[in-house]
Amino acid sequence: MATEGRASILEAPGEAAVVREITVDPPGPGEVLVKLAASGVCHTDLTVKMLGGSGMKFPIVLGHEGAGHVEQVGEGVTHLKAGDPVVIAYRAPCEQCPACRRGDPRHCYMALRPGQRIHRKSDGELCSQVLRCGTFSTHTVVHGKAAIKIPAEMPLDKACLIACGVITGVGATMNTTPVFQGSRVAVIGCGGVGLSVIQGAKLQHARMIIGVDKNPVKLEWARKFGATHTVDASKGDPVAEVRKITEDGWDGGVEFAFEATGVPACTEQAVKMLSYGGRATTIGFPAETDTVHLNLGDFSTGVYWNKAGLNVCHCGDALPSHDFPLMAQLYLEGKLELDGMVTRRITLDDVEDAFHEMETGNVIRSVIVF
Ligand SMILES: NC(=O)c1ccc[n+]([C@@H]2O[C@H](COP(=O)([O-])OP(=O)(O)OC[C@H]3O[C@@H](n4cnc5c(N)ncnc54)[C@H](O)[C@@H]3O)[C@@H](O)[C@H]2O)c1
Ligand SMILES: [Zn+2]
Ligand SMILES: [Zn+2]
Known part of the structure; x- marks a missing residue:
């Protein structure tokens, strides 16, 4: 039997997100x-909206954290089983791509995807789900291996923050580009992801963590989180400025610089x-036409x-079944x-309203509580 609920949906390019009634089919095998x-x-949900759906078919159920x-x-x-508390992973390894087959699931080429199960109730239209999740919704269907049980x-x-912002930032410093003890780290962009990079760098025992942002409120938070x-x-x-702070008689500079803004110029700066x-x-999530000049x-x-060197971080190169419970444990x-x-x-x-707050900048994370 289908489940009834509500979801925040993008219905057409350029339009605001609206809450609509939905029906959700039972989970498939x-x-x-x-x-x-x-x-x-x-911020990626806002980017999906600003990029006219970012290639997804409308209507789109937003949310992936x-x-x-x-x-x-x-x-x-x-x-x-029913009742288990879970965090939803948008990149659960597919187990079939060349990386998964060579035993390197953190570099999985794709991710396990569920069938589309959410319908807009008014006309039965099947909805896309952002990053295979669709969490701005009272209910969603995800791949079983993408539902990660937590304590x-x-x-x-x-816990929801672990699904994207936290695992992306902390994972960037542990998996994508492992930060070594005693190193100097710069983090450009101190939003939800950047502050998580700062926390990761601290967990990795960096000796200097330089938070860079154009918003002074974010810089105050950066210090609070470990900069x-x-x-x-x-x-x-x-x-x-970073070269000045790190001046060591060898031209200064940091061993690790993380860009977490989505602004191409910031990758060049890094x-x-x-x-x-x-x-x-x-x-940061790029638009199709974004380029950097190196x-x-x-x-x-x-x-x-x-x-x-320049690395690219996708969701902290996480192995959700291992890393999500680890993040929960670190929190506890x-x-x-x-x-x-x-x-x-x-x-x-x-x-x-949360998108607007994100653009004005004085928020780390707005969390929808159902
Ligand atoms: N690669 C991934 O797996 C992944 C995962 C999550 C988010 N993202 C992307 O990471 C980026 C950050 O996400 P978020 O949720 O932390 O966003 P956010 O809006 O919370 O934070 C972005 C921060 O960047 C700062 N900023 C913007 N322009 C700047 C500039 N020119 N110089 C310095 N600081 C600047 C803003 O003031 C803000 O504090 C977004 O592009 C998002 O789409 C990527
Ligand atoms: Zn794979
Ligand atoms: Zn995200």
Whole structure:
């Protein structure tokens, strides 16, 4: 029998998200029906809206940072049962691509996807789900292996952040570009993802963590979450500032620079602020036409002479079945700060308001609580 619910949906390019009644088909084989408890609003949801659906077919159920309880399991699902608390992974390894087959699931080419099960109630139209999740919804159906069980004592309005912002940022420093003890780290963009990079760098025992943002409020938060230094990007060249802070008689620079803005120029800055042999990591979600210009030959900051590297982070190169419970454990042990990341608790009807707050900037994460 179908389940009735409500979801925040994009119905056409350029339109605002609207809440509509939905019906959700029962989970198919290998799938689970999840009743959402909470969903964070990540910048990628806003980007999907701003990019006219980013290639997805309308209508689109937004949201990909969700946690809730399993309501029903499909045929063949034996590792979960109704009532289990879960965080939804948007990149659960597919087990079939070349990376998965060579035993390297963190670099899976794709992700397990469920069938489309959510319909707009008014006309029965089948909805796309952002990143195979669709968590701005009272209910969703996801692949069984994308529903990751977490400890029962973990509050779900914090657990949801693990699904994207936290695992992307912390995972960037642990998996994508492992930060070594005693290193110097710069983080450009101190939103939900960037603050998680800062927390990850701290967990990895970096000795210097420089938060860079153009919003002074974010810089205050950066210090609270572990930055040892901050740079206001609205007041001059962040590359020069970072080199000044790190001056060591060898031209300064950081061993690791993470971009978490979605602004291509910030990826260029990340590469230029590296010390010799350093590694930049780009995390922000690009538009199809975005490009970066990397100089090869400059003696101080050119990619060749500075032996600079550039990595790309997709969801912290996470292995959700291992990493999500680990993040929950770190939170429960007081080593990962999630309480302070939830700066607004909202309802499903407030998604557009949360997007607006994100653009004005004085929010880390708005979390929809169902
Ligand atoms: N690669 C992935 O797996 C992945 C996962 C999650 C989010 N993302 C992307 O990461 C980016 C950050 O996401 P978020 O949720 O933290 O967004 P956010 O809006 O919370 O934070 C972005 C921050 O960047 C700052 N910023 C913007 N322009 C800047 C500039 N020129 N210089 C310095 N700071 C600047 C903003 O002030 C803000 O604090 C987005 O592009 C998002 O789509 C990627
Ligand atoms: Zn996200
Ligand atoms: Zn794979």
